[in-house]
Amino acid sequence: MNALVMKSSFKRMEVNERFRKYRPPGSFKCGKVSVKLWWKYAYDSIVGEVVRPQREFWYRIWDYRLYFSPGTVILLTCAAVWCH
Numbered sequence: 001m002n003a004l005v006m007k008s009s010f011k012r013m014e015v016n017e018r019f020r021k022y023r024p025p026g027s028f029k030c031g032k033v034s035v036k037l038w039w040k041y042a043y044d045s046i047v048g049e050v051v052r053p054q055r056e057f058w059y060r061i062w063d064y065r066l067y068f069s070p071g072t073v074i075l076l077t078c079a080a081v082w083c084h
Helices: 002-022 032-067 070-083
Strands: none
Touching: 002 032
16 A cells, blocks of 8 residues: 555656646745635646647747748749859
């Protein structure tokens, strides 16, 4: 039983390590300020780890499509032929 508890503890530590940078400073306290901080922590964690990486991926695709659009490719090939 101890090995299973230890395994789950290490798994929890591994997950918490990813989100530690978003964690609010201080201890667990009750009150409006603390609740707001913890909700901000939850929001920042999801946005920082899930939403932003996907958005950056689509920006790279968009830049690629703009760079290699048919008009751009024709202009680049004409410029390369004309310069040589």
